[in-house]
Amino acid sequence: STSGFVLESRVCGADQIAYSSYLGRELFLINGSVVDKLLFCEALKFYGTNGCDFEEYPGVIQCELDLPQGATYSSHARLHLSGGRKLLQQQPMGIHPNDHKGKLPEDKSLSTSKIIGTVVPAAFAVCCVSLCAWFYGKRKATAHTMLSKDLNSMDSISSFDRNSVSEKVYSQEKFLGSPARVPPSPMRVPQSPRFSMSPSPRLNRLGSLHLNFSQVTKATNNFSPSLRIGKGGFGTVYRASLDEGQVVAIKRAKREHFKGLRTEFSSEVELLAKIDHRNLVRLLGYVDNGDERFIITEYVPNGTLREHLDGRRGRILDFNQRLEIAIDIAHGLTYLHLYAERQIIHRDVKSSNILLTETLRAKVADFGFARLGAVDSDDSHVSTNVKGTVGYLDPEYMRTYKLTTKSDVYSFGVLLVEMLTGRRPVELKRPFEERVTLVWISVQAFKKFDEGEVVDLVDPRLEEVVDAGILLRIFGLAIQCAAPVRADRPDMKAVGEQLWAIRADYVKTGRRGN
């Protein structure tokens, strides 16, 4: 731990349990999901008596004090936390793709056994989430209700404790990655002396745009609220017009958002500025004004993917448009993973980071910037600003602190489910069992795939009826991407290829009711 920052983590059986506190703010996690303290303490108790040592765990004493009288770690919780995988594998959950009306097209890469192989562990992971949620929900009721062995009746709610942590968490590195544990990111290139952050420089020039602070002020009409297009965890975004008539987006980050940053900011930006791909938002330049930083990017005029899924941008996206957007995202991420000068892991793939052009081409935004908001030095502070949404986080990254491109693949899988269903990864207003979309979809998938009613899982706002075989493949792919174990996930390039093949078949045979 560093001053004020505590991180403890144990891998016990099949589960990873982590506790983090920073300046009095506590976070409890099981397998990457934020859980309430009761479940966390019960897990400690359970594992403590099963040979997994938590003696030095700072929360143990607290747990002793706080656990309500008679609260026990239920046998069903044990089943799911320690033997859940086994339990699920024993479930007779056959998927019979040929039983339903839409025949599963021949696709070696997505054979039935492969789907089972990925759906089952996925369901295991989501069961953990559900379980946390279940405890949270039932805590207020008096007794623990038995978790039915039948997945169909699984009762789940989101595990978020809204009082202690918002739906989103700040960059996972801030909460979970002590400097010693998080391996250096591929983005962490040696500091370039040319761009080192001395206190004096007021202007750094990178990319194709060379602006100074007063030009930025002018271009944004002195940061006029009328030009404000959005606000994120890192700062406020403005639409700005340059003298030459070029329209750009300028992200303004206040000092508190980057205080304590290591000095490789400029070398990282230098690297990002070289990236030129049609599915990635182009970085044009940045200005460092001491107290503020301005990141200037290509302006993408048609809002975020999330806004489109919500119907806030006019006509709702049809299925083909969603497929094309998914392919665009896959291409953008493949470029970052495979073809950029250095491998770049996005770390914050989500629907609000996908921007759309007027012709509905998708561009991935914010790559490489997640880390700029993540402060982990001693003089940093905990901000309530958020970075990264819990529902998109790779559970294996949370368990091992090892970040790989497969963490982006996981987030992409969650995003694909979001695009197919229209639902956010977590929707707290839904019935219990539907609140964590990946949980719901995986559980439903078992039922629906059998019954050939996979069409019911699709966004109800979609007017067309999509062939069940196509849906089966794409849901299968999404669940495979979001597999809890990294090795089970395909790489981004393969994902793009599979999406491409699915789209080709959709265009040929899958369009119904249009």
Ligand SMILES: Nc1ncnc2c1ncn2[C@@H]1O[C@H](COP(=O)(O)OP(=O)(O)OP(=O)(O)O)[C@@H](O)[C@H]1O
């Ligand atoms: N290059 C851009 N072109 C057009 N609009 C943009 C651009 N960049 C950002 N925006 C708009 O500004 C909003 C805020 O973006 P920002 O990246 O700061 O936050 P976010 O992605 O929503 O959240 P987070 O900080 O958690 O990643 C976006 O939702 C989008 O509407």
